[in-house]
Amino acid sequence: MRTPIPTKPTACWAAVPLACGALLLLVPSLASLAAGSTMKAAVLSGGEIKVESVPVPEPGAGEVRIAIRAAGVNPADWKMARMAGRMGPAPILGLDASGIIDALGPSVTGWTRGEAVIALTRPPHGSYAQYAVVPVAFIARKPRTLTFAQAAGIPVAAITAWRSLIDVANLQSGERVLIDGGAGGVGSAAVQIAKSRGAYVIATASGRNERFLRSIGADEVIDYTQGPFEQHVKDVDVVLDTVNPDDGLRAMATLKPGGILVSIVGRMAQDRCAAARIRCAIPGSSGGQPATPYLDQVVALANAGKYRVNVERAFHLSDAAEAWRLGEQGHTRGKLVLSIPR
Numbered sequence: 038m039r040t041p042i043p044t045k046p047t048a049c050w051a052a053v054p055l056a057c058g059a060l061l062l063l064v065p066s067l068a069s070l071a072a073g074s075t076m077k078a079a080v081l082s083g084g085e086i087k088v089e090s091v092p093v094p095e096p097g098a099g100e101v102r103i104a105i106r107a108a109g110v111n112p113a114d115w116k117m118a119r120m121a122g123r124m125g126p127a128p129i130l131g132l133d134a135s136g137i138i139d140a141l142g143p144s145v146t147g148w149t150r151g152e153a154v155i156a157l158t159r160p161p162h163g164s165y166a167q168y169a170v171v172p173v174a175f176i177a178r179k180p181r182t183l184t185f186a187q188a189a190g191i192p193v194a195a196i197t198a199w200r201s202l203i204d205v206a207n208l209q210s211g212e213r214v215l216i217d218g219g220a221g222g223v224g225s226a227a228v229q230i231a232k233s234r235g236a237y238v239i240a241t242a243s244g245r246n247e248r249f250l251r252s253i254g255a256d257e258v259i260d261y262t263q264g265p266f267e268q269h270v271k272d273v274d275v276v277l278d279t280v281n282p283d284d285g286l287r288a289m290a291t292l293k294p295g296g297i298l299v300s301i302v303g304r305m306a307q308d309r310c311a312a313a314r315i316r317c318a319i320p321g322s323s324g325g326q327p328a329t330p331y332l333d334q335v336v337a338l339a340n341a342g343k344y345r346v347n348v349e350r351a352f353h354l355s356d357a358a359e360a361w362r363l364g365e366q367g368h369t370r371g372k373l374v375l376s377i378p379r
Protein backbone atom coordinates (compact mmCIF):
# COMPACT_ATOMS: atom_id res chain seq x y z
CA MET A 38 0.00 0.00 0.00
CA ARG A 39 1.52 3.33 -1.02
CA THR A 40 0.29 6.75 -0.14
CA PRO A 41 2.28 9.99 -0.03
CA ILE A 42 2.65 11.53 3.40
CA PRO A 43 1.60 15.19 3.50
CA THR A 44 4.70 17.33 3.90
CA LYS A 45 3.22 20.10 6.08
CA PRO A 46 5.96 20.91 8.61
CA THR A 47 5.21 20.06 12.21
CA ALA A 48 6.95 21.18 15.38
CA CYS A 49 7.46 17.77 16.91
CA TRP A 50 7.71 18.93 20.51
CA ALA A 51 4.56 21.00 20.27
CA ALA A 52 2.60 18.34 18.47
CA VAL A 53 3.54 15.06 20.09
CA PRO A 54 5.70 15.58 23.17
CA LEU A 55 4.62 12.25 24.62
CA ALA A 56 6.50 10.37 21.94
CA CYS A 57 8.65 12.98 20.30
CA GLY A 58 11.57 12.66 22.69
CA ALA A 59 11.81 8.99 21.98
CA LEU A 60 11.74 9.64 18.24
CA LEU A 61 14.49 12.21 18.35
CA LEU A 62 16.75 10.06 20.48
CA LEU A 63 16.08 6.75 18.81
CA VAL A 64 16.12 6.77 15.06
CA PRO A 65 18.35 3.83 14.21
CA SER A 66 17.57 2.12 10.96
CA LEU A 67 15.63 -1.11 10.87
CA ALA A 68 18.90 -2.84 10.11
CA SER A 69 19.71 -2.51 13.81
CA LEU A 70 16.89 -4.91 14.68
CA ALA A 71 18.11 -8.41 15.34
CA ALA A 72 18.41 -10.67 12.35
CA GLY A 73 16.36 -13.86 12.19
CA SER A 74 12.90 -14.59 10.83
CA THR A 75 10.93 -11.79 9.27
CA MET A 76 7.64 -10.05 9.96
CA LYS A 77 5.35 -7.57 8.23
CA ALA A 78 5.68 -3.98 9.40
CA ALA A 79 4.51 -0.59 8.14
CA VAL A 80 7.34 1.87 7.54
CA LEU A 81 7.82 5.08 5.61
CA SER A 82 9.70 4.64 2.39
CA GLY A 83 10.11 7.49 -0.07
CA GLY A 84 7.47 9.46 1.78
CA GLU A 85 4.91 6.66 1.50
CA ILE A 86 3.57 4.08 3.93
CA LYS A 87 4.70 0.64 2.84
CA VAL A 88 4.24 -2.75 4.47
CA GLU A 89 7.63 -4.44 4.26
CA SER A 90 9.28 -7.61 5.51
CA VAL A 91 11.74 -6.71 8.26
CA PRO A 92 13.56 -8.81 10.86
CA VAL A 93 11.59 -9.96 13.90
CA PRO A 94 13.20 -8.07 16.82
CA GLU A 95 14.76 -9.89 19.77
CA PRO A 96 13.96 -8.62 23.29
CA GLY A 97 16.91 -7.24 25.23
CA ALA A 98 17.32 -7.00 28.99
CA GLY A 99 14.17 -5.70 30.63
CA GLU A 100 12.13 -6.05 27.45
CA VAL A 101 9.36 -8.35 26.22
CA ARG A 102 8.41 -9.16 22.67
CA ILE A 103 4.72 -8.73 21.91
CA ALA A 104 2.88 -10.52 19.12
CA ILE A 105 0.67 -7.58 18.18
CA ARG A 106 -3.02 -8.11 17.58
CA ALA A 107 -4.08 -4.51 17.08
CA ALA A 108 -2.47 -1.08 16.83
CA GLY A 109 -4.16 2.16 17.82
CA VAL A 110 -3.93 5.05 15.35
CA ASN A 111 -3.00 8.48 16.74
CA PRO A 112 -2.51 11.92 15.17
CA ALA A 113 1.04 11.58 16.51
CA ASP A 114 1.60 8.78 14.00
CA TRP A 115 1.34 11.03 10.96
CA LYS A 116 2.89 14.01 12.72
CA MET A 117 5.94 11.92 13.70
CA ALA A 118 6.07 10.48 10.21
CA ARG A 119 6.54 13.97 8.79
CA MET A 120 9.39 14.53 11.22
CA ALA A 121 10.92 11.16 10.49
CA GLY A 122 10.79 11.92 6.77
CA ARG A 123 13.11 14.85 7.39
CA MET A 124 15.38 13.05 9.83
CA GLY A 125 16.58 10.03 7.89
CA PRO A 126 15.74 6.35 8.23
CA ALA A 127 12.20 5.91 9.49
CA PRO A 128 11.28 3.63 12.37
CA ILE A 129 8.36 1.24 12.24
CA LEU A 130 5.22 3.36 12.55
CA GLY A 131 2.77 3.44 15.44
CA LEU A 132 2.80 3.82 19.22
CA ASP A 133 -0.24 1.99 20.65
CA ALA A 134 -0.35 -1.80 20.76
CA SER A 135 -2.30 -4.69 22.20
CA GLY A 136 -1.21 -8.28 21.91
CA ILE A 137 0.29 -11.32 23.56
CA ILE A 138 3.71 -11.61 25.17
CA ASP A 139 5.64 -13.93 22.93
CA ALA A 140 9.18 -13.81 24.37
CA LEU A 141 10.93 -12.47 27.45
CA GLY A 142 14.29 -10.75 27.45
CA PRO A 143 16.98 -11.42 30.04
CA SER A 144 16.20 -10.34 33.62
CA VAL A 145 12.46 -9.92 33.01
CA THR A 146 10.40 -11.05 35.99
CA GLY A 147 6.70 -10.81 36.75
CA TRP A 148 5.60 -11.44 33.18
CA THR A 149 5.02 -14.69 31.32
CA ARG A 150 4.67 -15.74 27.73
CA GLY A 151 1.03 -15.83 26.64
CA GLU A 152 -0.12 -12.90 28.78
CA ALA A 153 -2.37 -10.37 27.03
CA VAL A 154 -0.99 -6.84 27.31
CA ILE A 155 -1.25 -3.28 26.08
CA ALA A 156 1.86 -1.25 25.34
CA LEU A 157 3.23 2.14 24.44
CA THR A 158 5.90 1.16 21.96
CA ARG A 159 9.17 3.04 21.68
CA PRO A 160 10.73 3.88 18.32
CA PRO A 161 12.13 2.20 16.28
CA HIS A 162 9.84 -0.61 17.48
CA GLY A 163 6.46 0.72 16.37
CA SER A 164 3.12 -0.97 16.77
CA TYR A 165 2.19 -1.18 13.05
CA ALA A 166 3.92 -4.55 12.93
CA GLN A 167 3.46 -8.20 13.74
CA TYR A 168 5.94 -7.97 16.63
CA ALA A 169 7.48 -5.27 18.77
CA VAL A 170 9.89 -5.37 21.67
CA VAL A 171 8.93 -3.05 24.52
CA PRO A 172 10.55 -2.31 27.90
CA VAL A 173 8.38 -3.74 30.69
CA ALA A 174 8.00 -0.19 32.06
CA PHE A 175 5.79 0.55 29.04
CA ILE A 176 3.33 -2.35 29.22
CA ALA A 177 0.29 -3.29 31.31
CA ARG A 178 -2.09 -6.22 31.45
CA LYS A 179 -4.89 -5.89 28.92
CA PRO A 180 -8.28 -5.08 30.47
CA ARG A 181 -10.50 -8.16 30.73
CA THR A 182 -13.46 -6.06 29.63
CA LEU A 183 -12.07 -4.90 26.28
CA THR A 184 -11.27 -6.63 23.01
CA PHE A 185 -7.75 -6.40 21.60
CA ALA A 186 -8.99 -3.77 19.13
CA GLN A 187 -10.50 -1.65 21.89
CA ALA A 188 -7.53 -2.09 24.21
CA ALA A 189 -5.16 -0.90 21.48
CA GLY A 190 -6.87 2.48 21.69
CA ILE A 191 -5.80 3.07 25.28
CA PRO A 192 -2.14 4.06 25.63
CA VAL A 193 -1.46 7.48 24.06
CA ALA A 194 -4.97 8.85 24.55
CA ALA A 195 -5.34 7.69 28.15
CA ILE A 196 -1.84 8.67 29.25
CA THR A 197 -2.25 12.12 27.71
CA ALA A 198 -5.63 12.62 29.37
CA TRP A 199 -4.37 11.35 32.73
CA ARG A 200 -1.27 13.52 32.73
CA SER A 201 -3.31 16.57 31.70
CA LEU A 202 -6.19 16.22 34.16
CA ILE A 203 -4.58 14.52 37.12
CA ASP A 204 -0.85 15.32 37.06
CA VAL A 205 -1.11 18.88 35.70
CA ALA A 206 -4.60 20.13 36.64
CA ASN A 207 -4.94 18.07 39.85
CA LEU A 208 -8.65 17.62 39.11
CA GLN A 209 -10.69 17.03 42.26
CA SER A 210 -14.04 15.44 43.00
CA GLY A 211 -16.85 17.97 42.62
CA GLU A 212 -14.90 20.27 40.31
CA ARG A 213 -16.32 21.33 36.96
CA VAL A 214 -14.26 20.42 33.92
CA LEU A 215 -14.70 21.35 30.26
CA ILE A 216 -13.31 18.80 27.79
CA ASP A 217 -13.06 20.56 24.43
CA GLY A 218 -13.17 17.84 21.75
CA GLY A 219 -14.76 15.28 24.06
CA ALA A 220 -15.55 12.68 21.40
CA GLY A 221 -12.00 12.16 20.11
CA GLY A 222 -9.35 9.75 21.34
CA VAL A 223 -7.95 11.97 24.07
CA GLY A 224 -11.29 13.66 24.72
CA SER A 225 -13.22 10.45 25.32
CA ALA A 226 -10.44 9.21 27.60
CA ALA A 227 -10.55 12.51 29.48
CA VAL A 228 -14.33 12.44 29.90
CA GLN A 229 -14.13 9.00 31.53
CA ILE A 230 -11.11 9.77 33.71
CA ALA A 231 -12.71 13.02 34.90
CA LYS A 232 -15.99 11.25 35.63
CA SER A 233 -14.20 8.53 37.58
CA ARG A 234 -12.67 11.29 39.72
CA GLY A 235 -16.15 12.59 40.61
CA ALA A 236 -15.93 15.73 38.48
CA TYR A 237 -18.88 17.41 36.74
CA VAL A 238 -18.03 16.89 33.07
CA ILE A 239 -18.96 19.25 30.24
CA ALA A 240 -17.83 18.20 26.76
CA THR A 241 -17.92 19.85 23.35
CA ALA A 242 -18.66 17.91 20.16
CA SER A 243 -20.87 18.07 17.11
CA GLY A 244 -24.46 17.07 17.74
CA ARG A 245 -24.01 13.59 16.29
CA ASN A 246 -21.78 12.72 19.27
CA GLU A 247 -24.12 13.79 22.07
CA ARG A 248 -25.48 10.32 22.80
CA PHE A 249 -21.97 8.82 22.75
CA LEU A 250 -20.64 11.43 25.15
CA ARG A 251 -23.52 10.98 27.58
CA SER A 252 -22.99 7.21 27.44
CA ILE A 253 -19.40 7.61 28.65
CA GLY A 254 -20.31 9.99 31.46
CA ALA A 255 -20.60 13.56 30.18
CA ASP A 256 -23.07 15.56 32.28
CA GLU A 257 -23.50 18.24 29.62
CA VAL A 258 -22.72 18.22 25.91
CA ILE A 259 -22.28 21.48 24.01
CA ASP A 260 -22.76 21.26 20.23
CA TYR A 261 -20.01 23.50 18.87
CA THR A 262 -21.72 23.68 15.47
CA GLN A 263 -24.61 25.62 17.02
CA GLY A 264 -22.54 28.54 18.28
CA PRO A 265 -19.54 29.42 20.44
CA PHE A 266 -19.26 27.02 23.38
CA GLU A 267 -18.14 29.83 25.69
CA GLN A 268 -21.62 31.32 25.52
CA HIS A 269 -23.00 28.22 27.27
CA VAL A 270 -20.26 27.26 29.72
CA LYS A 271 -19.29 29.23 32.82
CA ASP A 272 -17.44 28.76 36.10
CA VAL A 273 -15.36 25.71 35.30
CA ASP A 274 -12.31 24.83 37.36
CA VAL A 275 -10.42 23.02 34.59
CA VAL A 276 -10.41 23.16 30.78
CA LEU A 277 -8.70 20.55 28.62
CA ASP A 278 -8.27 21.82 25.06
CA THR A 279 -7.78 18.98 22.56
CA VAL A 280 -8.95 20.96 19.50
CA ASN A 281 -6.80 23.99 18.67
CA PRO A 282 -5.24 27.07 20.32
CA ASP A 283 -8.08 29.31 19.15
CA ASP A 284 -10.50 27.19 21.18
CA GLY A 285 -8.09 27.48 24.09
CA LEU A 286 -8.20 31.27 23.89
CA ARG A 287 -12.00 31.28 23.82
CA ALA A 288 -12.14 28.77 26.68
CA MET A 289 -10.43 31.26 28.99
CA ALA A 290 -13.81 32.97 29.43
CA THR A 291 -15.32 29.76 30.82
CA LEU A 292 -12.87 29.44 33.72
CA LYS A 293 -13.28 30.66 37.29
CA PRO A 294 -10.51 33.01 38.48
CA GLY A 295 -7.62 30.76 39.47
CA GLY A 296 -8.81 27.96 37.21
CA ILE A 297 -6.47 26.09 34.90
CA LEU A 298 -6.42 25.67 31.12
CA VAL A 299 -4.45 22.63 29.97
CA SER A 300 -3.73 22.47 26.27
CA ILE A 301 -2.38 19.51 24.34
CA VAL A 302 -2.52 21.43 21.06
CA GLY A 303 -0.26 24.41 21.68
CA ARG A 304 1.11 26.69 24.35
CA MET A 305 -1.00 29.67 25.47
CA ALA A 306 0.50 33.17 25.72
CA GLN A 307 1.17 33.66 29.43
CA ASP A 308 0.18 37.35 29.33
CA ARG A 309 -3.28 36.37 28.07
CA CYS A 310 -3.58 33.80 30.85
CA ALA A 311 -2.50 36.31 33.49
CA ALA A 312 -4.97 38.89 32.16
CA ALA A 313 -7.74 36.31 32.43
CA ARG A 314 -6.58 35.47 35.99
CA ILE A 315 -6.14 31.81 35.12
CA ARG A 316 -3.23 29.41 34.93
CA CYS A 317 -2.23 27.86 31.60
CA ALA A 318 -0.23 24.68 31.26
CA ILE A 319 0.74 21.94 28.85
CA PRO A 320 1.46 18.36 29.87
CA GLY A 321 4.86 18.67 28.17
CA SER A 322 7.21 15.86 27.40
CA SER A 323 6.94 12.69 29.45
CA GLY A 324 10.72 12.54 29.18
CA GLY A 325 10.57 8.81 28.65
CA GLN A 326 9.03 8.23 32.08
CA PRO A 327 7.43 4.79 32.53
CA ALA A 328 3.97 4.35 31.08
CA THR A 329 2.96 1.39 33.24
CA PRO A 330 1.74 3.41 36.27
CA TYR A 331 -0.66 5.33 34.01
CA LEU A 332 -1.76 2.30 32.05
CA ASP A 333 -2.39 0.26 35.21
CA GLN A 334 -4.77 2.91 36.57
CA VAL A 335 -6.73 3.08 33.32
CA VAL A 336 -6.85 -0.72 33.07
CA ALA A 337 -8.27 -0.79 36.61
CA LEU A 338 -10.98 1.65 35.53
CA ALA A 339 -11.76 -0.50 32.49
CA ASN A 340 -11.94 -3.67 34.56
CA ALA A 341 -14.37 -1.84 36.87
CA GLY A 342 -16.56 -0.95 33.88
CA LYS A 343 -15.63 2.74 34.10
CA TYR A 344 -13.53 3.05 30.95
CA ARG A 345 -14.16 1.85 27.45
CA VAL A 346 -12.90 2.58 23.97
CA ASN A 347 -15.19 3.19 21.04
CA VAL A 348 -13.57 1.78 17.91
CA GLU A 349 -14.91 3.95 15.13
CA ARG A 350 -13.37 1.71 12.49
CA ALA A 351 -10.79 -1.06 12.24
CA PHE A 352 -8.50 -1.25 9.20
CA HIS A 353 -6.18 -3.96 7.97
CA LEU A 354 -2.49 -3.13 8.47
CA SER A 355 -2.09 -2.73 4.71
CA ASP A 356 -4.74 0.02 4.80
CA ALA A 357 -2.88 2.19 7.31
CA ALA A 358 -2.74 5.06 4.82
CA GLU A 359 -6.52 5.00 4.51
CA ALA A 360 -6.81 5.07 8.31
CA TRP A 361 -4.56 8.13 8.40
CA ARG A 362 -6.64 9.87 5.73
CA LEU A 363 -9.79 9.30 7.76
CA GLY A 364 -8.11 10.31 11.02
CA GLU A 365 -6.78 13.54 9.55
CA GLN A 366 -10.33 14.65 8.83
CA GLY A 367 -10.52 15.19 12.61
CA HIS A 368 -13.90 13.62 13.32
CA THR A 369 -13.06 10.22 14.77
CA ARG A 370 -15.44 9.09 17.51
CA GLY A 371 -13.08 7.36 19.93
CA LYS A 372 -10.33 5.56 18.07
CA LEU A 373 -9.29 4.13 14.72
CA VAL A 374 -7.31 0.89 14.96
CA LEU A 375 -5.35 -1.41 12.68
CA SER A 376 -5.82 -5.16 12.92
CA ILE A 377 -2.52 -6.94 12.58
CA PRO A 378 -2.41 -10.15 10.54
CA ARG A 379 -0.78 -13.27 12.06
Ligand SMILES: NC(=O)c1ccc[n+]([C@@H]2O[C@H](COP(=O)([O-])OP(=O)(O)OC[C@H]3O[C@@H](n4cnc5c(N)ncnc54)[C@H](OP(=O)(O)O)[C@@H]3O)[C@@H](O)[C@H]2O)c1
Nearest residue numbers: 055112197218220221222223224242243261301367368369
Ligand atom coordinates in the same frame (compact mmCIF):
# COMPACT_ATOMS: atom_id res chain seq x y z
N1 LIG B 1 0.53 17.05 23.53
C1 LIG B 1 0.37 15.74 23.57
O1 LIG B 1 1.03 15.01 24.30
C2 LIG B 1 -0.70 15.13 22.70
C3 LIG B 1 -1.05 13.79 22.89
C4 LIG B 1 -2.08 13.25 22.14
C5 LIG B 1 -2.72 14.06 21.20
N2 LIG B 1 -2.31 15.32 20.99
C6 LIG B 1 -2.99 16.19 19.99
O2 LIG B 1 -4.31 16.43 20.48
C7 LIG B 1 -5.21 16.52 19.39
C8 LIG B 1 -6.38 15.56 19.62
O3 LIG B 1 -5.91 14.23 19.57
P1 LIG B 1 -6.96 13.05 19.46
O4 LIG B 1 -6.20 11.79 19.36
O5 LIG B 1 -8.01 13.18 20.50
O6 LIG B 1 -7.61 13.40 18.04
P2 LIG B 1 -8.90 12.79 17.35
O7 LIG B 1 -9.32 11.54 18.01
O8 LIG B 1 -8.62 12.76 15.90
O9 LIG B 1 -10.02 13.93 17.62
C9 LIG B 1 -11.17 13.89 16.83
C10 LIG B 1 -12.31 14.54 17.59
O10 LIG B 1 -12.18 15.96 17.56
C11 LIG B 1 -13.50 16.48 17.61
N3 LIG B 1 -13.54 17.84 17.10
C12 LIG B 1 -13.10 18.29 15.91
N4 LIG B 1 -13.29 19.61 15.82
C13 LIG B 1 -13.88 20.00 16.98
C14 LIG B 1 -14.32 21.25 17.50
N5 LIG B 1 -14.20 22.39 16.81
N6 LIG B 1 -14.86 21.27 18.74
C15 LIG B 1 -15.00 20.15 19.47
N7 LIG B 1 -14.60 18.92 19.03
C16 LIG B 1 -14.04 18.87 17.80
C17 LIG B 1 -14.30 15.57 16.74
O11 LIG B 1 -15.66 15.61 17.16
P3 LIG B 1 -16.79 15.90 16.05
O12 LIG B 1 -16.70 14.79 15.05
O13 LIG B 1 -18.05 15.91 16.84
O14 LIG B 1 -16.44 17.23 15.41
C18 LIG B 1 -13.66 14.20 16.97
O15 LIG B 1 -14.38 13.40 17.86
C19 LIG B 1 -4.38 16.24 18.13
O16 LIG B 1 -3.98 17.47 17.56
C20 LIG B 1 -3.17 15.51 18.66
O17 LIG B 1 -2.03 15.63 17.84
C21 LIG B 1 -1.33 15.90 21.74
